[in-house]
Structure formats: structure tokens, C-alpha cells
Amino acid sequence: MSLLEVRDLTVEYSSGGYKVRPLSGFxxxxxxxxxxxxxxxxxxxxxxxxxxxxxxxxxxxxxxRVGGTEVVGLGNRELTxxxxxxxxxxxxxxNLIPSLSAxxxxxxxxxxxxxxxxxxxxxxEHLLELVDLADRMGHRPGAMSGGQQQRVAIxxxxxxxxxxxxxxxxxxxxxxxxxxxxLKTLRELADAERTVLIATHDERLLPxxxxxxxxxxxxxxxxxxVEHQHLDDGEVLFEQGEPGSLVYSVESGLIQLVRRxxxxxxxxxxxxxxxxxxxxxxxxxxxxxxxxxxATGPSVVTGLPLTHFRSHMRKTAHGA
Amino acid sequence: MAKFANxxxxxxxxxxxxxxxxxxxxxxxxxxxxxxxxxxxxxWRRFLLAALATGLVLGLALMMSGVANSFSVEIHNxxxxxxxxxxxxxxxxxxxxxxxxxxxxxxxAAVRQVPGVTAADPILVSRALTGGAVGSSSxxxxxPSSERDVNVIGVVPGGVGSPRVVxxxxxxxxxSAVVDEGLGVKVGQEIVLNGTRFDVVGLVSGVTYFAxxxxxxxxxxxxxxxxxxxxxxxxxxxxxxxxxxxxxGFTALTDAQVRSDLGRPTTQAAxxxxxxxxxxxxxxAGIIGAIIYLSALERRAxxxxxxxxxxxxxxxxxxxxxxxxxxxxxxAIIGAxxxxxxxxxxQMAVRLSASDYVAVPVVAVIVGVLASILPxxxxxxxxxxxxFGGGK
Numbered sequence: 001m002s003l004l005e006v007r008d009l010t011v012e013y014s015s016g017g018y019k020v021r022p023l024s025g026f027x028x029x030x031x032x033x034x035x036x037x038x039x040x041x042x043x044x045x046x047x048x049x050x051x052x053x054x055x056x057x058x059x060x061x062x063x064x065r066v067g068g069t070e071v072v073g074l075g076n077r078e079l080t081x082x083x084x085x086x087x088x089x090x091x092x093x094x095n096l097i098p099s100l101s102a103x104x105x106x107x108x109x110x111x112x113x114x115x116x117x118x119x120x121x122x123x124x125e126h127l128l129e130l131v132d133l134a135d136r137m138g139h140r141p142g143a144m145s146g147g148q149q150q151r152v153a154i155x156x157x158x159x160x161x162x163x164x165x166x167x168x169x170x171x172x173x174x175x176x177x178x179x180x181x182x183l184k185t186l187r188e189l190a191d192a193e194r195t196v197l198i199a200t201h202d203e204r205l206l207p208x209x210x211x212x213x214x215x216x217x218x219x220x221x222x223x224x225x226v227e228h229q230h231l232d233d234g235e236v237l238f239e240q241g242e243p244g245s246l247v248y249s250v251e252s253g254l255i256q257l258v259r260r261x262x263x264x265x266x267x268x269x270x271x272x273x274x275x276x277x278x279x280x281x282x283x284x285x286x287x288x289x290x291x292x293x294x295a296t297g298p299s300v301v302t303g304l305p306l307t308h309f310r311s312h313m314r315k316t317a318h319g320a
Numbered sequence: 321m322a323k324f325a326n327x328x329x330x331x332x333x334x335x336x337x338x339x340x341x342x343x344x345x346x347x348x349x350x351x352x353x354x355x356x357x358x359x360x361x362x363x364w365r366r367f368l369l370a371a372l373a374t375g376l377v378l379g380l381a382l383m384m385s386g387v388a389n390s391f392s393v394e395i396h397n398x399x400x401x402x403x404x405x406x407x408x409x410x411x412x413x414x415x416x417x418x419x420x421x422x423x424x425x426x427x428x429a430a431v432r433q434v435p436g437v438t439a440a441d442p443i444l445v446s447r448a449l450t451g452g453a454v455g456s457s458s459x460x461x462x463x464p465s466s467e468r469d470v471n472v473i474g475v476v477p478g479g480v481g482s483p484r485v486v487x488x489x490x491x492x493x494x495x496s497a498v499v500d501e502g503l504g505v506k507v508g509q510e511i512v513l514n515g516t517r518f519d520v521v522g523l524v525s526g527v528t529y530f531a532x533x534x535x536x537x538x539x540x541x542x543x544x545x546x547x548x549x550x551x552x553x554x555x556x557x558x559x560x561x562x563x564x565x566x567x568x569g570f571t572a573l574t575d576a577q578v579r580s581d582l583g584r585p586t587t588q589a590a591x592x593x594x595x596x597x598x599x600x601x602x603x604x605a606g607i608i609g610a611i612i613y614l615s616a617l618e619r620r621a622x623x624x625x626x627x628x629x630x631x632x633x634x635x636x637x638x639x640x641x642x643x644x645x646x647x648x649x650x651x652a653i654i655g656a657x658x659x660x661x662x663x664x665x666x667q668m669a670v671r672l673s674a675s676d677y678v679a680v681p682v683v684a685v686i687v688g689v690l691a692s693i694l695p696x697x698x699x700x701x702x703x704x705x706x707x708f709g710g711g712k
Contacts, residue, residue: 084630099362
């Protein structure tokens, strides 16, 4: 049984009135002792995945199991206990409480879980010693370097000895000297009973990883042939969110571009008439389709591979 | 490798590695108390300023409350010090203090004849000015430069209405006076009333009316000389006992009716002061609410992190309410302290009891809790997912 198992995970949320789906059908399996690295550009869903595993975000569908226990569908109380005891999170900007000392930042987590003040304090001191901060326990975050703050954040994540440690861009705010200590510490966390998952776009972390998961937007294979398509009234040419490799020009009829709102309604963005073209952004930038294209009445469109579309545009420009 | 391989938590039942740990103990409110106190220390300048500003407002509210109290207290004192069971005033007069309806003092004799009356004496209620130019100003307790209105009550020496003194003795001689200690005159000094000198022979305490105007008791004859050219007139007959029959031409008023009459001229002022007091409490609530709202906004990321690591929303709510309560309590203490010099410099009487001082922190805590509910609810609803993404 895997320590962390993510199956067919889809996360969807509203942004600016529209549905956004940063993760769709995602799979991941992590064993104990493993350190996994989620690699990808900004906006590809790394933090979303960590949020879902941390129990901060309810996924649209799919399964997240930690130690065999299903996390998706837990009630609020169980989810609170899950966050306390089953996952430890190291945040990108450290996110330490500025008014608390290093020791208190760690102690707070233990006491929130019901430990006595003495036990919590001993635990905090022990963990801070492990991250080589024995001499900085009484300092507030503002009086510590970025590397030291990140090590306090690691100690805080370990406070209740969770089996899963999640780290979001742990090296983003550190210089190269500080990075070394933090990476060493993170590597050591992955032990017989613990797995560590790091989201980053810092490739310096790759040599540390037992498993690398690249999170990139789904890009359609580049098309090479021109396609002519006859569409009936109401027939959908492509759906919002799909990958796309063709740019379409309208030969006859009318194509409506509509965007789905998060309340289920549709917004008509534009109507493309013969001679017009649409759908160029998805193949150009490797993005999913941002709208659905649907025929209004019998229509004929021509799908152009990106190379054909560019030469067509050049010719049009010279002709003009 | 792995110095972290053996870092067990102390509560053994929480250590089921690889499983969903739901037995780490009950979430305690203690850590939120710690976080709230530390945040107060961290931003102490802001909270101190808020407590000072709120404290000044509460001090002012307390003083207003004292002024409003003084209206009813002085009425009670004045009526009580005359120690009468019934007040006979000319028929149609609302009371002895607000409408001057003089009648011959000899009418008291008819009242004394009524069965059930054990004692009855006339009084004359009027006003005068102290510190007049006539007489030895150097010997006067109130120098001419500080002229002041006083209420004058002419009483029969040793009769009904002759006040109980707190120092000295009651009036006997025609030129003797008993004054309220608020006038600032000592026994043995002299005062000048409308140009006539009186020896102060005794003091009464807290006997004022019409918003702090002190009362001077003089013999009835002297009062007649001061105000009605020596005519033997009176404005009321004070009675002890229980008269069985009415007296023609007179209305018998109880103490409660006399107090109501005496309070009527200051009713609007008292209501206005109470309104101001209420508005001041609103301002105090506004200050506390604003400071807690700011705190909630600034600590949004902190709250998100706390929720992300398993702090229940209710604890975050309580944490901010704790801060509001502490600010309110601090403000109440400051308010009670600043009220003393503020009231001392007030020209109006300010009467506060121990219960008023006790009520301030109690009400302040209630106001603090109410003022913090909205910002605390906002903080408790923060989305823990914003802890990700690096934004502080």
C-alpha cells in the first residue's frame, strides 16, 4: 500500500466568474522514504495539487489516500484533524507567525493538537535542535535569515510527526547558500515512515528526487494536415478546456464562440462569419481552448495547422 | 542518514505512521490565547493607541454618566435633607421649587391644626447671588470676583425643613447660614447674599439642584428680607405626620411628586447627556471594531496558515474576540483613570458610585465583543488555501 496515492484527481474552481480546471485526471503514487518533485511552470497546478493533498481544497472528483485512508469527502472536523496530524506543510514564503518566536511557532501546532505546554515546548525545542536552530529558538522570524525561517517552517511541519510532508517552492526565497541547508534537511525528512513531496520550478532539486512528476498543460500533438469539416446546426467543433492544434477559418455558415460560466450559463464571446478565423491561441501557446466553438446553422470550416496559418497570414498581409 | 527518522511526538497514541491520525488530543484554546497575546505585544503601539483613544472616549462617557447621575442624586439629596413627609403648596402650583407662588407664612398655622399633622413649618424657596460688593470681601468665603448663583431656602430654625448638617450647627440667628460644601466655604467664614452678609455656621453635603447650583439655608425671616422685601411670606409648608383632611387653597405633595417637579427643568439636559453618553459608547465600539478589523486584514495570511495546520475556525474567531476584550478592558482602566481629572475640572457636579466604575469594564467588554464579531467572523472564514502561493 502506498503512503500517498492520488487517483484521477480533478480540481475545478471559479475564477473571475468562469470555471478553471488546473488539474484533470491526475495520478500520483508515493511510497515511504520517497522524495518526489512536482516540476512545472507557474500556473500548471502544482500548488493546487498540494492544497488538495493538504486538505485545504476540495477536489471536483478523484481520490486522495494517505496511509490507506481516503481524504476526499472527510467532514470538516475530520479534515481539521487530518491537517493537524497527517500532513505537514512547508510554505513558499515560510508563513511563520511574525509575533511568535521560532519555538512558539512550532509549539503552537503541538498545543493546537491538545498537547500540554511542557510537552509542546520540549517537542518544539527538540525539532529546532534537529534543524540546527538551537541557538535561535527565542528569535522572531523577522530577526532570522530566509534559510533559518524555512528551517523553522520545516520544524513546524514536523511538529506532529505527519507521514506526508508537502513543500511549496521551498527554495523560492533563498539564496544559494541557504538553499543547501534547506535541501539537505528536506532530503533527510524522507524516511521509513514518511514521504516528502516538493512543488518547484527549481531544477536544482532534481538530483535529490526519487520521483519527478512534470506538471505541464496538456498540449495537443502538432497537426500537419489541413482539415475541412462540415458542421450541422448546433454541432460542437471543440470544447472549452480541450487541447487544440488547429486554427479554423470559416468558409460558410456561422460559428459561435461561447464560454461556460461557473453558474452553468454560457456567454457568447463572438460570432465568426465566412472569411474570419478563430482558435489560434491554443496551438500558438500550448494552452487549452478558452471557449467552445459551435455551429449556428449548417457551416463549413477549414482547420489549418499552425505553419499553414502563419503562411496564410503572411500572404494576406503582403496581399494587403 | 536521517536524523529525522526518529522524532516521535510525545503523545504516543498520535503516532500511527502511515495512517490518518485523528487521536492527537482535543484542540485547545490555549494556543490561540498565546497567539493573541503575542500579537498584542507585537503590535503594542497600535493597540496602546487604540486603548488610549477608546479610554479617553470611555472616560468622557463615564463623566457624562456622572453628570446625568448628579441630576437625580442632587434632587434626592435636596428633598431628603428637608425631612418632610408632605409638602403643602398653593393649589395649582406644580411644586415648591419651580414656580414661585408666595403666600403668607402664617398659613402654616392652619396646616398645623389638621388632624394627623405632628409638625408643620413654612419655607421660602428663592435664588440669590453670592459674593456681592457689600460687606467685608476680605473676610468673605466667596470673594466678589467669583459671583455665583445659589438656591436659597429660608427655614424656621429648629423647625421642619431645618437641614441636618455634616459639620457645624443648624441656623439659629438671623444672620447665620448653612451652605452646601460645594460652594467652597468653610464654617466660620462669611458669605454675602444679595449684599447681605451671613456667618456660615454649618455645612450640608451634596445639596444642590438645577444642575449643581448649591443650596444656602438661612432663617425664614432672613430669606424674606433677601427676596420679598421682608414680607412674611413662604412658598411651601413642610409637614410631618399624616394629615387626615385637606387644607383649603393648598395641594399636598408627596416627596416623589416634589422630586418630579424639581427634576423637570433638567429633564431635557439629562436626556441629551444620556444620548451623548450612548454616542460615546458607539464611538468606543467603532474604534475597537476598526482596530480589530485592521488586525484581521493584516493577519489574513497568518489565519490561513493556522487553519491550514489544523486550527479550527472557531479558535481564530475567539482569538480576535480575546484581543477586542483586552483592548476594551485596557480602555476601561484608562477611562476610569482619566475620568478623575476630567470630572475634577468640570463645572458641573459629577456623581459616580463604585457600581458605575464596575459597570464600565463590564459594558466595555460587551461592546468590545460586539464590535469584534464582524471582523472576527471574516477572519474565521479565511480560505486556508491562500497559505499556498507565497503571498503574505
